[in-house]
Amino acid sequence: MATQKLTEYEIKRLENIRRNDEMLAALQLHAKASLLSNASKRQRDGSAKSYKVSPAKKPKETETPTVIRRSLRTRGMPPDSNCLDADSNENSDKTTLNQASISREKTSPCVLGPLKMRDAYDGTGSDRAFIDTLLSFERETEIGKVKSDNLNCGIKIEKREFEGRVDLESMSLEPENIARIMPGRIMTVRFLPQSDVNIVAAGNKLGNVAFWNVDSKGEKDNGIFLYRPHTGPISGILFQQSCLSKIFTSCYDGYLRLMDAEKEVFNLVHSCDDAIFCLSQHPNDVKSLYFGEGRGGLSVWDDRTGSVSSQWTLHEDRINTIDFNPQNPNIMATSSSDATVCLWDLRKVDAGKPKSLKIVNHERAVHSAYFSPSGSSLASTSFDDTIGILSGVNFEDTSRVQHSNQTGRWISSFRATWGWDDSFVYVGNMKRGVDIISLDQRRVIKTLQSPHMTAIPCRFHAHPCRVGMLAGATAGGQVYIWTSS
DNA sequence: ACTGAACTTATAGAT
């Protein structure tokens, strides 16, 4: 009996080993193939699958080739390759090469230069309407810009122009505000910071970025536009209040791209050897992009000079989020898989020995640390099944709210996300609900649930201009938009 | 201190 069991166990184990070996072999084949040519080949084994973006659409290739990420430097190319400047980048040979490889395969290509939106677009129809929509905001802000100070363009990201508390009881999920906008697991979801439209952008694990105009119901593609600008998990999407037609995206593939709707390209802004795990923008200096790179690294990209202006090692493991205090933008919070949250004073972070203002210790990896809208509190979410609340004039008060954050492998980690004021944070739970934690009461005071929510919402964003409008994204490419009447 | 393996978990799409 005992020997029988042991044998079964052994068989299972060997089977596991065999499968792992196969997977590794596949990965290595990919790596070699992509080194030989940019045009990625399909996986050689039977695991090739097709996928439907939505039931209504026809099958799509989702195979994201595992590509060895190489910086321009290691490829012997000059840094940045003028990619920042879209005008100077009619870089014919590179562009045509890219086009060729993309049209052959509908996978995310490994493109070291600007990638045309047309080539990255994955849809049956045209994305013209969507691009025009983005550009229309641009014209609106142009008018505003001329009137106001164009010297200080974009002083604020996501300025909140409203009063009043959200009425939690009136929050509901209407069936028309649900859509599967992309395949795969969503890593990040963001509302376009524009008060008169409801557009969300989401990035998934496969390197896709999808946009959904929530209000264009019944229109072609249901207002959903899917692009494939990257080859790995999307770690950040950044809108800029001052220029809504330019959208930054960051990826584990080590690339930082700038989608420019005007030029209709995904420019390559920056590439590095390490994975980029998060992306943020300094509130007072929108030309400074902060991103977490590799194991504990934080880099600052200066969009004026087109180069990395600072590089620090701030943590012992990957940095999962970077956030700035709205009250005092010199204060930055980082959360890391090294189980800590750190507060930094940017004026004091030296190149040599960065010293944090404060360290909050969790028991396990910390997946997020976000400042409240007013900047007076900080909420951190950790695998140790707590949500940390940091408050007080000098952030000297710490407290914990118990919350199960065991998402496992297939669900993106939970990140407690602030709403429209300092009252509540919103965080997913494994029972397909949205837990609402009251800052005052330090506990879950309500859980949003709906029979329409058929999967676990794990990543959230509150509409920066609309109280009560909350987007939740799932591991299956769905987005739920909760609204308040 | 490091490396690698096992184990956990949910979902969409295929059967």
Added chain:
DNA sequence: ATCTATCCAGTTCAGT
């Protein structure tokens, strides 16, 4: 209704 592929997260444990 049931089955299965997913496969770079994080942790624990076993072995160097």
